[in-house]
Amino acid sequence: MARTIIIEEFGGPDTLKLVDREVGEPGPGEVRIAHVACGLNFIDVYQRTGLYPLELPHALGMEAAGIVEAVGDGVTHLQAGQKAAYAATPPGAYSEARVMPASQVCPLPDDIPFEDAASIMLQGMTVEYLFHRVWPLKKGDTVLFHAAAGGVGLLACQWARSEGITLIGTAGTDEKCKMAVDNGASACINYRSEDFVAEVKKLTDDKGVDVVMDGVGKDTFDRSLDCLKPLGMMMSFGNASGPVEPVSLLTLAQKGSLKLTRTTLFTFLADHERCQEMARHLFEKVQSGDVKVNIGQTWKLEEIAEAHRALEARETTGSTILTL
Structure with a gap:
């Protein structure tokens, strides 16, 4: 079981609920990942309010970093015990652990902390595609x-x-x-x-x-x-x-x-090789010092409603992460 944030109806931050959900084992093309930190982004608000509709009930969260616990058949770019991070569909990153498609999950270099990775995957690859692919x-x-x-x-x-x-x-x-x-x-x-x-x-x-x-x-x-x-x-x-x-x-x-x-990031990330290439480019920028991570706010998973309120009120600066 893993603590997970879900919505059962569209609306304000009060619709965010913390529940226990069964994680299960990865099937073909899937990976199970235990999260250390996850990121908060405006797309999460769009999904919570129904601007970007989801089939309810649904977990939220589009990016996270953690440790790969298991991989399903056909997954060759990741292995159990490896650091990994992602910005990926479907939503579900607001959780202690999840099973998800492996295609958009990326190996994380050892010298990049989980918290840093969780704060830059979606935002950093957004910048990467805006500057290099549009x-x-x-x-x-x-x-x-x-x-x-x-x-x-x-x-x-x-x-x-x-x-x-x-x-x-x-x-x-x-x-x-x-x-x-x-x-x-x-x-x-x-x-x-x-x-x-x-x-x-x-x-x-x-x-x-x-x-x-x-x-x-x-x-x-x-x-x-x-x-x-x-x-x-x-x-x-x-x-x-x-x-x-x-x-x-x-x-x-x-x-x-x-x-x-x-444009939308996930159009660019839909291709596995392009997604991995974008992540490598982002990690190189971070490792070289060209791009420095700026985590402006950190909340605990159970404080998710407060985090959403701050983001919508434009009270945040830099990136926002949730710690597990």
């Missing part, structure tokens, strides 16, 4: 990144610095803006006190940026288009403020033949 970014490009002091944002600031990419961030307080700059942003705009479109134009000599990476959604999307250069790329990858309203293709034409994509 559109070919290169040294000298300019990026506008919203919520630059969040878990994904701080990793993106460091990643950009390591790649020679100029990243302009936005955040909701001066303190958060300072964190973004300290982590590698060339500048950070307090969107509560400044017009981020006007500030981006000033910072780019009225040219705009090559790429916008927007995980905020509804509140930032429309004005972000005005920050792009002609032929620029808008990468929408999250809905922290709500889903984006429909956009006319003519709007993209009128604003400079802009490109637009709505």
